[in-house]
Amino acid sequence: MFRKISILVLGAFLSLFSFCKKQNVQDNIAYQTVNITMYPNDPIYASGLHSIQAVGGWTYITGGVNGIIIYRKTAANTPNDFIAIERTSTALPDDPNAKVKVQSDNFTLKDTISGSKWKIIDGSLISGSATQSLRLYSATYDGNSTLTIRN
Numbered sequence: 001m002f003r004k005i006s007i008l009v010l011g012a013f014l015s016l017f018s019f020c021k022k023q024n025v026q027d028n029i030a031y032q033t034v035n036i037t038m039y040p041n042d043p044i045y046a047s048g049l050h051s052i053q054a055v056g057g058w059t060y061i062t063g064g065v066n067g068i069i070i071y072r073k074t075a076a077n078t079p080n081d082f083i084a085i086e087r088t089s090t091a092l093p094d095d096p097n098a099k100v101k102v103q104s105d106n107f108t109l110k111d112t113i114s115g116s117k118w119k120i121i122d123g124s125l126i127s128g129s130a131t132q133s134l135r136l137y138s139a140t141y142d143g144n145s146t147l148t149i150r151n
Contacts, residue, residue, distance in 0.1 A: 027132045029086060029093045032065045034137050036149040040072070040082070050106070052082070058102055058120065064088070066099050068137065068149065069109070071120050077143035084139040084149045085109070085123045091116040091130035100134060109134065 038061065039045075040052050051057045058071045067087040074081050085100070089111035092098035098113045102120060109118040116128025123134035138150045 027090050027093075027135050029088045029090065029135050030065055032063075032151075034063050034068070034149055034151045036061070036063050036068075038070070038147050038149070039145050040070075040141070040147050041145050050102075056106060058106065060087070063149070064135075064137065066096060069100070069102060069120070070139070070147070070149075073121065077141070079140045079143070081141045081143075082139040082147055083120075083122065084137040085118075085120070086135035086137065088135070089114060089116060089130065090125075090132040090134060091128060 045052045045059055050059060052059050052070055052072045055072055055075050058069055061068050061070055064086045065088040069085045069087060071083045071085065072081060073083055087100045089095070089098040089100055091111055091114035095113060098111045100109045100111050100118065103110050107120055108126065109120050110116070111128070111130070114129050116130035117126040118124060118134050119126060123136050125131070125133055140148045
């Protein structure tokens with residue numbers, strides 16, 4: 001009887017700890033709290049070839065570890081219109097000079113030191129010495145004027 005109770009208690013104890021697993025790490029980049037509110041319709045984001053008021057437009061903003069790239073995926077005025085990508089290269093996460101930059105095709109992101117390349121639409125790896133996608137932040141658009149970027 002004591003043995004059955006001991007086994008049940010041990011089983012309950014082990015299942016309790018199975019829920020306390022360590023959170024999976026998304027990438028090898030240092031953690032930096034991000035909580036940014038921006039307004040894509042502000043005239044500051046309307047100028048130039050890369051206006052985020054149009055589909056395919058992008059801009060660099062400060063925040064994250066080495067800055068953030070904001071890219072407009074759609075113009076449906078839905079919460080998922082934008083994507084926010086950390087500029088820190090996953091190939092060289094400790095090198096502040098290894099910032100990811102948007103290439104002239106407006107589709108490819110490249111770390112000019114390692115040569116690694118990623119897609120701007122989702123941060124997924126295309127080629128190079130990196131083995132991980134770029135860090136994505138939650139980017140929620142209210143469909144009217146406010147874009148909130150968080151981790």
